[in-house]
Amino acid sequence: MTALVDLSPVLRLMLLGIVVALGPLAWLWLRSRKAAPARRxxxxxxxxxxxTFDLVLFGAFTRLTDSGLGCPDWPGCYASxxxxxxxxxxxxxxxxxPTGPVTHTKAWIEMIHRYLAMGVGVLILTLAAATWTLRRHHVLPVSPWWPTASLAWVCLVGAFGALTVTMKLFPAIVTLHLLGGLVLLALLCRQAVEYRHAQGASARVxxxxxxxxxxxxxxAAVWLQVALGGWVSTNYAVLACTDFPTCHGRWWPEMDFGQAFDIWRPLGVTSDGGNVSFAALTAKHYVHRLAAYVVLPLLFATAWQLRAALPRQARVLAALAAWQLLSGLSNVVLGWPLLGALAHTGGAAALVVVLTWALCESRVVRGGEPSVAGLRIAPGKELGT
Known part of the structure; x- marks a missing residue:
């Protein structure tokens, strides 16, 4: 019987992670040899x-191809x-x-995902160490705590990745692993905007x-919808409704909300050991669909309201809302094609990044300040100073 956790290959895997990270680091060094440290x-x-965005997409590809248990132990593959x-x-x-969870193809998909994750971890470690070093020499006007938080968070996401394997695709763990990856995207986006502000490349609005x-x-609504979508995907409830806009030909199909949101239980069974009913799968799917009827108009309304103050973010936000509508529909009417499912996950990740970008590029004006949308504020300055 294979041990679920075997640390014997961990040193070799760490070296592979460094090798993966060396490619992007070498490319960056060649591109920025003459740039200032802050610019690098x-x-x-x-x-x-x-x-990291690519890693989130490849993680979705790993899940959607049923490769999450392609290597049933962690961190290696049968201790290799x-x-x-x-x-x-x-x-x-x-x-x-032959079509089970462990095949040669699925094993490689799973391990490539782990290699990429380790490479991203090395890049974040490099970013945190370099930020602290430059900060100590007073040449970097950016807080080192953001990359430090990213480093701590990527370790937590990695732990959830390990639990995804050792707990055999436990739906709550897989959903948290997905959400953790999106939080990491938001943290890195926050840092990217802070560097732009420090260089004077942009100013808050x-x-x-x-x-x-x-x-x-x-x-907040997008995060809730992403969590619901992750819950649908990790419970394989996407095809619980195969028609639109109705479900099973009804506007209110038979649903079991108790089983649908029984969170802490293994895949496919209830907390008391019974099989999850089809009505529960329908409830998972339909709640996500009902929430979309609220979130999509909210996205379009927000994009419209931001068009003067943050025109780039507004345009991308509207485009992504349309992308999510079309990719979500394709998953239902086309029977959950791999490309459509990846497109929907990628759109959700992009929405998190763009909304984080918009929040970090803006601030609320204080009482007494002119509340004019589009009024730019220099980095580190307040209006009127």
């Missing part, structure tokens, strides 16, 4: 944000650093179940209290 760190932050060292074990499992509150409400 800003570029590293943007590159890490981009690669790669599927090359586990050919016999994987072949034996594949012979017993003053928003009226009502518009700022609308932006915050939309941000």
């Amino acid at each position: 760190l800003a570029m590293l932050t943007g590159l890490t944000l981009f690669l 650093a790669s599927p090359f060292g586990a050919v016999e074990q994987i072949s034996a499992e594949q012979a017993q179940m 003053g928003l009226g209290a009502g518009l700022r509150a609308l932006l915050l409400a939309t941000f």
Whole structure:
């Protein structure tokens, strides 16, 4: 029987993570040899944000191809650093179940996901160490606590990745792993904007209290919708409704909300050991759909209201809202195609980034200040000073 946790290949895996990170770091060094240290760190932050977004997408690809248990132990594959060292074990499992959770293809998908995750971890570690070093020499006007928080958070996300394997795709853990990856995107986006402000490349925009509150409400609503979408996906409830706008030909289909939101239980069974009913799967799907009827108009309304103050963010926000509508519909009417599912996950991640970007590029004007949307505030300055 394979041990769920075997740390024997951990050193080799750490070296592989460093090798993965060396490629982006070498490219960055060649591109920024003559740049100031703060500029190099800003570029590293943007590159890490981009690669983390790719990692979130590849994590979705791993889940959607049922490769999450392609290597049923952690952190290696049958105690090896790669599927090359586990050919016999994987072949034996594949012979017993040719379409089961362990195949050569799925093992490689799972391990590539882990290699990419370790590479991103090394980049975030580099970012945190470099920020503290430059900060100590008083050459970086950016707080080192943001990259430090990102480093701590990526370790937590990695722990949830380990639990995803050892707890056999436990839906609550897989959903938290997805949400953790999106929080990491938000943290890195916050840092990227802070570097832009420090370099004078952009300035915060003053928003009226009502518009700022609308932006915050939309941000919170998107997080709730992402959590509901993750819950649908990790419970394989996407195809519980295959028609639109009705579900099973009814506007209010038969649903079991108690089972649907029984959070702490293994995949496919209830907390008391019974099988999850189809009515529970329908409830998961339909609640996510009903929430979309609120979140999508909210996104379009927010984009419209931001069009003068934050025109770039407003345009991208409206485009992403339309993207989510179309990709979500494609998952239902086309039977959950892989490309459509990836597009929907990518759109959700992009929404988190863009809304974080908009929040970090803006601030609410104080009482007595002119509440003119689009009024720019220099970094570190208040209006009227």
